[in-house]
Structures are given as C-alpha cells and as structure tokens.
Amino acid sequence: xxxxxxxxxxxxxxxxxxxxxxxxxxxxxxxxxxxxxxxxxxxxxxxxxxxxxxxxxxxxxxxxxxxxxxxxxxxxxxxxxxxxxxxxxxxxxxxxxxxxxxxxxxxxxxxxxxxxxxxxxxxxxxxxxxxxxxxxxxxxxxxxxxxxxxxxxxxxxxxxxxxxxxxxxxxxxxxxxxxxxxxxxxxxxxxxxxxxxxxxxxxxxxxxxxxxxxxxxxxxxxxxxxxxxxxxxxxxxxxxxxxxxxxxxxxxxxxxxxxxxxxxxxxxxxxxxxxxxxxxxxxxxxxxxxxxxxxxxxxxxxxxxxxxxxxxxxxxxxxxxxxxxxxxxxxxxxxxxxxxxxxxxxxxxxxxxxxxxxxxxxxxxxxxxxxxxxxxxxxxxxxxxxxxxxxxxxxxxxxxxxxxxxxxxxxxxxxxxx
Amino acid sequence: xxxxxxxxxxxxxxxxxxxxxxxxxxxxxxxxxxxxxxxxxxxxxxxxxxxxxxxxxxxxxxxxxxxxxxxxxxxxxxxxxxxxxxxxxxxxxxxxxxxxxxxxxxxxxxxxxxxxxxxxxxxxxxxxxxxxxxxxxxxxxxxxxxxxxxxxxxxxxxxxxxxxxxxxxxxxxxxxxxxxxxxxxxxxxxxxxxxxxxxxxxxxxxxxxxxxxxxxxxxxxxxxxxxxxxxxxxxxxxxxxxxxxxxxxxxxxxxxxxxxxxxxxxxxxxxxxxxxxxxxxxxxxxxxxxxxxxxxxxxxxxxxxxxxxxxxxxxxxxxxxxxxxxxxxxxxxxxxxxxxxxxxxxxxxxxxxxxxxxxxxxxxxxxxxxxxxxxxxxxxxxxx
Numbered sequence: 001x002x003x004x005x006x007x008x009x010x011x012x013x014x015x016x017x018x019x020x021x022x023x024x025x026x027x028x029x030x031x032x033x034x035x036x037x038x039x040x041x042x043x044x045x046x047x048x049x050x051x052x053x054x055x056x057x058x059x060x061x062x063x064x065x066x067x068x069x070x071x072x073x074x075x076x077x078x079x080x081x082x083x084x085x086x087x088x089x090x091x092x093x094x095x096x097x098x099x100x101x102x103x104x105x106x107x108x109x110x111x112x113x114x115x116x117x118x119x120x121x122x123x124x125x126x127x128x129x130x131x132x133x134x135x136x137x138x139x140x141x142x143x144x145x146x147x148x149x150x151x152x153x154x155x156x157x158x159x160x161x162x163x164x165x166x167x168x169x170x171x172x173x174x175x176x177x178x179x180x181x182x183x184x185x186x187x188x189x190x191x192x193x194x195x196x197x198x199x200x201x202x203x204x205x206x207x208x209x210x211x212x213x214x215x216x217x218x219x220x221x222x223x224x225x226x227x228x229x230x231x232x233x234x235x236x237x238x239x240x241x242x243x244x245x246x247x248x249x250x251x252x253x254x255x256x257x258x259x260x261x262x263x264x265x266x267x268x269x270x271x272x273x274x275x276x277x278x279x280x281x282x283x284x285x286x287x288x289x290x291x292x293x294x295x296x297x298x299x300x301x302x303x304x305x306x307x308x309x310x311x312x313x314x315x316x317x318x319x320x321x322x323x324x325x326x327x328x329x330x331x332x333x334x335x336x337x338x339x340x341x342x343x344x345x346x347x348x349x350x351x352x353x354x355x356x357x358x359x360x361x362x363x364x365x366x367x368x369x370x371x372x373x374x375x376x377x378x379x380x381x382x383x384x385x386x387x388x389x390x391x392x393x394x395x396x397x398x399x400x401x402x403x404x405x406x407x408x409x410x411x412x413x414x415x416x417x418x
Numbered sequence: 419x420x421x422x423x424x425x426x427x428x429x430x431x432x433x434x435x436x437x438x439x440x441x442x443x444x445x446x447x448x449x450x451x452x453x454x455x456x457x458x459x460x461x462x463x464x465x466x467x468x469x470x471x472x473x474x475x476x477x478x479x480x481x482x483x484x485x486x487x488x489x490x491x492x493x494x495x496x497x498x499x500x501x502x503x504x505x506x507x508x509x510x511x512x513x514x515x516x517x518x519x520x521x522x523x524x525x526x527x528x529x530x531x532x533x534x535x536x537x538x539x540x541x542x543x544x545x546x547x548x549x550x551x552x553x554x555x556x557x558x559x560x561x562x563x564x565x566x567x568x569x570x571x572x573x574x575x576x577x578x579x580x581x582x583x584x585x586x587x588x589x590x591x592x593x594x595x596x597x598x599x600x601x602x603x604x605x606x607x608x609x610x611x612x613x614x615x616x617x618x619x620x621x622x623x624x625x626x627x628x629x630x631x632x633x634x635x636x637x638x639x640x641x642x643x644x645x646x647x648x649x650x651x652x653x654x655x656x657x658x659x660x661x662x663x664x665x666x667x668x669x670x671x672x673x674x675x676x677x678x679x680x681x682x683x684x685x686x687x688x689x690x691x692x693x694x695x696x697x698x699x700x701x702x703x704x705x706x707x708x709x710x711x712x713x714x715x716x717x718x719x720x721x722x723x724x725x726x727x728x729x730x731x732x733x734x735x736x737x738x739x740x741x742x743x744x745x746x747x748x749x750x751x752x753x754x755x756x757x758x759x760x761x762x763x764x765x766x767x768x769x770x771x772x773x774x775x776x777x778x779x780x781x782x783x784x785x786x787x788x789x790x791x792x793x794x795x796x797x798x799x800x801x802x
Contacts, residue, residue: 013477137453
C-alpha cells in the first residue's frame with residue numbers, strides 16, 4: 001500500500017472529489033414524462049440541483065419554494081405549500097400531470113404530514129398526481145435513502161392494469177441499456193418488448209409499463225420499487241445488477257428463462273464477448289488498470305473478473321463495499337495482494353493525489369485521483385449490460401487506451417450533481 | 419406569496435462564502451452536512467476546486483447523529499484528519515440541519531482546539547443567508563483567532579484589498595489585475611482578501627493605512643478593521659484602466675474621502691447584481707462616459723451605506739420579475755440567467771455573469787474588469 005486511504009473503510013470526514021457526483025434526484029425524477037418538481041427547502045439546499053438542472057436542460061421543469069428560519073421555527077412551512085402550488089400552476093403554461101414535491105434533510109427532523117398535504121392538493125387539483133419526495137442524504141445509511149424512495153415514488157404513479165402484454169420493464173437504470181444488447185434480440189425472438197422509462201414521452205404512454213409481465217431491476221435503488229409494484233400491480237421482479245462476470249450474466253439468463261418460461265440460448269453472445277476479451281487483452285495485457293465505484297456499481301466484481309481473464313488490475317477506488325460486491329472484495333483480499341484498494345472519500349485523498357501511479361482508468365474518480373489521462377468515461381455502467389456489456393467494455397477500454405483526454409472537460413460534460 | 423422561485427437558481431449561500439474565504443489559508447474546512455451542501459460549494463461555488471490541494475470536507479452527518487446530537491463522532495473524525503493533515507487551523511461550518519438541532523459550533527471549535535492544539539474556529543452558517551455574510555463572518559472569526567491585541571506600526575501608503583473572491587470575480591486574474599493596478603501606481607498592497615491570502619498576510623494586513631473594498635463581502639471586515647485597528651476604508655471596484663479607483667484610493671490615503679452621489683431619478687437603466695461592483699459600474703458610466711440615471715438593484719447582501727436614493731434591494735424572484743417587467747427600464751445589465759425573466763423584447767439586455775448566481779453555467783464568460791473588453795462593453799451599453 002502506498003497510502004493510508006486503506007481498505008478497511010473506516011469512518012472519516014468525506015473528501016468530495018471534483019470527479020464525484022451522479023445524476024442527482026432532479027434528473028432522475030424528470031424521467032417521468034409530463035412531471036414537474038417543486039422543491040420546498042432553505043434556498044441553499046436547491047442550488048446544486050437547480051444548476052445541474054440548467055446544465056442538463058431540465059430547469060424549466062423545476063421551481064423552488066424557499067423557506068426561512070421563521071417558517072422552520074414555527075413548524076408550519078407545510079402551510080405555505082398549497083399557496084405555492086396555486087401560484088406555480090398559475091405561472092406555468094401547461095399544468096403538469098405529476099407534481100413531485102421535494103423536501104430536504106430538514107423535513108426528517110420536523111415531521112411534516114405529507115399524506116394530509118397530498119390529500120388536500122389532490123382534492124383541489126384532481127388532474128394532477130402529487131408525490132412527496134425526499135432529497136435527504138441525511139438518511140443515506142438507512143433502508144430508505146433518497147434514491148430508493150424516489151424510484152418508488154416514480155413507479156407508484158403506474159395505475160393497476162388488468163391487461164397484461166408481452167413486455168418486460170427495465171428499472172433502476174437511469175440510462176436505457178443499448179438496443180445492441182443481446183437482451184433485446186433474445187426477448188424479441190419470443191415476442192417480448194423491453195420497456196424503459198425513457199421510451200415514453202407522455203404520462204399516459206408511461207402507464208404502459210404497468211402492463212409488463214416482469215420488472216427487471218438493474219440497481220439496488222429500484223429493489224423497493226419493484227417489491228411495491230409486485231404488491232400493488234402484481235408484476236413479478238428479477239434482480240439483474242449490471243455485471244461483467246460471465247457466471248452472473250449466465251445466472252441472470254437462466255433465471256429469466258424460468259420466470260418467462262422460455263428457453264434462452266446465449267452461447268453466441270458469450271462467445272463474442274470471449275473473443276472481444278482476447279482481442280482487448282492483446283492490446284492491454286501489461287497496461288495497469290484502475291477501476292472506480294462511480295463508473296461501475298460492482299467495482300470488485302469487475303476487477304476480479306478482469307484479473308482472472310489476465311488483465312493487469314492495479315487499483316480499485318470506492319467509498320464502501322456494497323453487500324452485492326462483498327464476495328468479490330473478499331476474494332481479491334485473499335488472492336490478489338498486488339491490487340491496491342483505496343477509500344475514495346478518505347480525508348487522506350487530499351494528500352496523495354497524483355502520487356498513485358499512471359493507469360488506464362475506468363471512471364473519472366480514479367482518473368482524477370491518479371492524474372491519469374487515459375480514461376474510460378462511463379458512469380454507473382452507462383448502457384452496458386449482459387454479454388454485450390462485456391464486449392462493449394472491451395472495445396471502450398482499448399479505445400480509451402489509445403488517446404488521452406481532458407478530464408476537466410469530460411467531467412463538466414457529464415453534468416454531475418452531488 | 420413571494421418565496422416561489424421559478425426561473426433562477428438559488429444563489430450561493432453563506433457556507434460557500436465562508437469556505438471560499440478560508441480556501442487558500444491552509445486549514446481543514448469542514449461543512450457539517452449530509453452531502454448536498456458540500457456539493458453546492460465544491461461543485462458549483464468554488465471554481466478553484468479542480469486540481470486544488472485545499473482540505474475541504476463534508477462531515478457526512480446522518481439521521482441518528484442529528485437526532486441524538488452525536489457531536490463526538492464529528493469531533494473524532496476531525497481529530498483524525500487533523501492528525502494526518504497537520505493544518506494551519508480547523509474551521510467547522512454549519513448548514514440547515516445543524517441549525518435546526520442547535521449545534522454549538524463555537525463549543526466544538528473550543529473542544530477541537532483543546533484536543534488537537536490546533537487553532538479552531540466555529541462558524542454557524544445556516545444556508546439561509548447569502549455568501550457575503552459567510553465571507554464576512556469567516557474573516558472576523560479568523561482575525562479574532564489569529565490577531566492579538568497589541569500595538570501595530572502603521573505602514574504608510576499601504577492598502578489591503580478586501581472582497582476579492584471567486585464568487586464575485588471568478589478566477590480569470592481580476593484579483594491580480596487589482597493588485598497590479600495599485601502597485602503600478604506606487605501603492606503598497608499588503609494583502610488581498612481572499613485569493614492567495616496566507617495567515618501571515620492576514621497578520622501583516624493590520625498595519626495597512628487603508629482598506630480598499632472591492633465587493634460587498636469586504637464591507638463587514640472593513641468595518642471590523644476600522645473599529646479594531648483604526649484602518650479607514652474606501653469602497654470601489656477598479657474598472658477598465660482603473661484610474662477612478664486609483665484616484666479615490668490616493669485621496670483616501672491622504673485622508674480625503676469623497677462621496678459620489680448618483681442621480682437615479684428617471685432612470686431607464688438598471689444594473690442588477692452585486693452591490694459594490696454595480697455601484698462602480700454606474701460611477702464609471704457616469705463619470706468616464708457621461709452616461710447617467712442608472713439604478714442599482716442588489717440581488718445579494720447589501721450595505722445601506724452604499725445605497726443611493728432610488729436603489730433597490732431585490733429580495734426574491736417575484737420582486738425581480740415585477741421590476742424587470744415594470745416598463746421602467748430600457749436597458750438591463752445582469753447575469754445572463756436573468757434575461758429569461760424579461761417579457762418585453764424591446765428591453766436591451768447586457769449579460770454580466772456572476773458566479774454566485776449562474777456558477778459554472780456562465781463562469782467562463784465572467785468579464786475581466788480591467789481591460790479594453792470591459793470598456794467596450796460599457797461603451798456599447800451607453801451607445802446601445
């Protein structure tokens with residue numbers, strides 16, 4: 001180990017790298033067609049989201065109701081909300097089909113009656129669906145952090161449908177997986193359509209997702225939403241986190257075969273992925289590789305897989321070990337002591353920047369920390385899934401190794417929000 | 419209803435101002451929040467963050483910490499970081515959650531100082547005030563901490579520049595231009611608050627003969643230094659060739675303080691933004707280009723003493739909307755984001771980006787105030 005940002009992930013002050021961030025709740029909530037967002041919070045709480053909204057082209061679907069000290073102390077800031085909704089709707093050219101009312105961390109300490117508030121608003125505006133959402137990172141270590149409750153709020157908008165069709169929903173992935181992925185071909189052969197929230201431009205169209213036979217959730221943030229959809233809409237679910245590990249991909253297809261009662265044959269796609277790995281390995285065999293937790297959700301699983309295939313994995317940066325990545329983490333600890341594991345948010349990260357070596361970096365965070373210039377700039381696995389994901393990852397790694405990029409520009413281009 | 423904000427983003431808050439003021443001083447700066455407040459600052463209010471060595475951290479407060487008032491874990495984390503990073507000082511800054519649970523930042527700072535032996539300050543920022551207040555509060559806390567009450571030998575013909583922050587002037591060398599202007603004109607600049615400032619600079623700054631306040635966030639510290647160290651101050655942002663500012667400063671160094679009283683009656687032009695920069699633009703347009711009758715509309719913190727009769731403090735977007743669509747103003751200078759609020763297409767709009775408003779959306783377009791481009795901009799406004 002060359003630094004003490006070590007792998008035991010002790011609790012420290014959080015270092016917030018300029019490469020840190022993601023979609024943020026605003027951009028995710030805006031995926032719901034014809035929705036609008038009203039943030040009710042001290043003005044400071046909304047700044048990053050609003051500016052992120054401007055950068056990502058969705059600010060025209062977000063407004064703010066600023067609350068001040070007297071509103072907080074008196075405890076009745078919720079009384080301001082109906083008036084603000086009236087004023088907002090008067091000012092909007094088109095009334096939205098959905099209004100997400102976001103509150104911030106403060107609300108966790110104040111005990112607002114959101115049910116009563118939504119009831120009141122729904123009575124006045126029966127043509128609008130109201131949902132109370134929480135942008136409350138203070139709850140990040142609970143069962144219901146903001147990313148989880150938001151997914152549930154989004155999909156709770158689906159109305160129960162007795163009509164079912166041959167379709168499968170993919171949920172929890174902000175970006176749709178590439179339509180070049182074999183999943184499209186495989187399910188298409190059995191006349192199944194794949195739905196993703198970005199496929200729908202109107203709220204009514206979005207309702208088609210309630211007719212699906214199964215929800216496949218690609219991120220842990222959508223697990224709760226999938227469970228609720230099973231309870232309320234009768235849609236069964238299947239977990240399929242983004243992974244590049246062949247055995248995990250195969251397990252997914254086997255499970256999917258069972259649930260849909262179809263016979264899936266993935267051999268040709270697996271074969272292609274194997275070939276792409278061999279090709280990539282020819283170019284990258286000796287290239288030291290770093291992987292971070294913002295690029296892929298399972299950095300240890302990816303590192304283990306690539307290492308076993310012969311790649312020169314040298315560094316993994318993450319803020320914690322997720323339960324679904326723990327097995328690979330333990331395996332790496334036991335078998336690969338040449339792989340450095342670094343806590344990306346440890347306070348000592350401010351000491352060791354540019355001193356960790358030069359790598360082909362999968363992710364912005366490890367690129368920033370190491371000062372490396374060869375960067376595969378993906379976030380949250382992007383559109384990579386299944387054997388296609390592995391093949392594409394290989395292509396992207398080879399390409400990234402061929403050319404240096406300007407990290408600052410690349411980060412700005414992503415429109416990251418914390 | 420006046421608290422609804424439909425078009426503009428929220429402005430830079432007090433904790434961003436405080437962290438910005440402390441950024442260059444070699445301390446550990448901890449914002450006591452869950453993550454978003456630190457994200458506001460590092461992601462949108464600190465243009466220097468990319469590539470910086472400054473030690474800015476988020477405490478990562480969680481629900482049970484807040485409910486049970488668990489300051490111990492907060493203190494323990496800071497203690498660990500301080501041991502490893504050996505900072506010049508520790509600063510703990512507040513945010514909305516600590517405000518609600520009543521976190522005692524001064525008490526925490528005292529405890530940290532006792533445990534670590536490192537000077538510590540607590541700044542109870544809340545996220546309910548603008549950045550200027552944060553800058554002002556941080557400066558005063560630092561001076562209270564680092565400058566002892568003893569006799570100071572005044573250095574003749576010397577100044578400090580107060581209020582030079584990236585939140586007002588970005589990082590396109592405006593700070594260096596200001597300093598160079600005064601040095602070139604034979605004036606000794608002891609310190610520039612806050613870009614490139616060191617603790618030593620700060621200690622030396624109390625020997626100055628005069629403080630030059632270039633933005634509103636410098637007014638509070640200037641008042642403080644006037645009272646504590648008997649340093650008078652003059653308020654002006656250098657523009658174009660800087661001659662107006664130099665003239666003012668030279669006179670003030672001789673003890674002559676002139677007040678400029680603009681006429682705002684029948685104004686058809688409004689400058690919206692930071693109070694002191696806006697005032698200085700108005701003065702330049704009036705004195706150097708003969709263009710008058712301009713109103714200043716302050717969007718952020720303001721000082722009553724710097725307001726002319728007829729100037730406006732705009733408290734929210736509702737008021738801004740009313741003013742911009744009142745039909746009174748033919749020309750508007752403001753951050754480019756304000757343009758979307760104007761309904762009358764005949765109103766001429768002159769974009770003047772301000773980091774504390776539009777952040778990275780427009781910060782690359784921030785004007786360098788002391789060059790020909792700025793002069794051309796002001797001439798185009800006069801002639802437009």
